[in-house]
Amino acid sequence: MNFNVEQTDAEQKTQKYLGQKGLIVLITFLSAFIPLSTDLYLPALPRMAENFQAAPSLINLTLILFFIFYAAGSLFWGPLSDKYGRKRILLAGLILYTAASFLCALSGDVYQLIGFRVVQAIASGAATAVAQAIVKDSYSGQKRVSVLALVTSMTMVAPIVAPVIGALILKVTSWRGVFVVLALIGLLITFAVIAMEETIAQRSTASILESLGRLGVVAKNPGFMSLLLTFSLMAIPMMSFISSSSYIYVNQFGLSEQVYSYFFAANAFFMVVGPLLYMRSTRFIKPVKLIKVSYVVACISGGLISTVGVSSPWLFALSLVPATFMGSITRPPSANLMLEQQKGDTGAVVSLMSFAFTIFGSIGMILISLDWADRVRVMGLMYMIFALLSLIMWQGISKKAYVQKVLQ
Secondary structure (H helix, E strand, O other): OOOEOOOOOOOOOOOOOOHHHHHHHHHHHHHOHHHHHHHOOHHHHHHHHHHHOOOHHHHOHHHHHHHHHHHHHHHHHHHHHHHHOHHHHHHHHHHHHHHHHHHHHOOOOHHHHHHHHHHHHHHHHHHHHHHHHHHHHHOOHHHHHHHHHHHHHHHOHHHHHHHHHHHHHHHHOOOHHHHHHHHHHHHHHHHHHHOOOOOOOOOOOOOHHHHHHHHHHHHOOHHHHHHHHHHHOOHHHHHHHHHHHHHHHHHHOOOOHHHHHHHHHHHHHHHHHHHHHHHHHOOOOOHHHHHHHHHHHHHHHHHHHHHOOOOOHHHHHHHHHHHHHHHHHOHHHHHHHHHOOOOOOHHHHHHHHHHHHHHHHHHHHHHHOOOOOOHHHHHHHHHHHHHHHHHHHHHHHOOOOOOOOEOO
């Protein structure tokens, strides 16, 4: 599979108030909405279960349902942004997110919390779906890949700092303070979006139903859909770790909430350096081979997790690092490759990308939340199985004529 270099970049949209650097920072925060909305309160999950006197499986619904409804929300926000513009849709989603976050903090019981988290999740879809659409609006070719790598890397800072900040918040207040912080973040980003210049060059003149119907048009693109399925599979084991990490480190390995946050942050560090190293790695290895290697490494990493990783928190963390690192280093090229499969319908494309990743991630969270005797061993098996399946699919799809071959 040979990739061809695009010779020109799209003319960047001017940003009178934010500037180009400010736009990238805004895109980063929008892209980080999901890790901020989940990882910030991960250290509080065990304490929330005690506070509400609820089973961990019920508390986990605040996480699982968040991802499911976020996926559903992202489906319609993207196409609507093609019709009404990126800015209007962002403002609508952010205002709803901020209000829902405050209501989460005021929840009287676990069922109210679950309900407000659902609203918060639907609103989050506007931020992440439109963020990727803005990237495609504003950049093309190698410049887009560079921006995707930079934004992905900066976004991965959120999983590093969020659990640590969450643990610090828990030292001075209850879990409710975590949601107040999320509301304030939503309010701050709302002001930044107000200052943003619209990035879409031409809005769709179709009706709302016709705009949503573009999802079906994109779904009929075999190149896009085959890549989407292949690249989304690894969300299953990855999100199984995100949702169960606090129980593994705190309950299974007996660590404190603060120490757990350090382990979680250490793993997230490799999510940051991966995209930054991607641009350098292309000098030595072609993107298509790099993706193949990432699946092989993830499979080996899964084997280590299932064997030596069950022994201690240190061995578990070290066994997980290879899969985390290789997964992050291939995110920019895989995202750009999917974006290039469809000309136009950007909102629908990014909506389906967010939807698929989140749905597969939710499957991973549901699987790991079952009553397993050893979650660590199960997680390792999930990495092995889905990395092997992704490798087999990639080997076949990367050679198909219907896949647009572009330099990643």
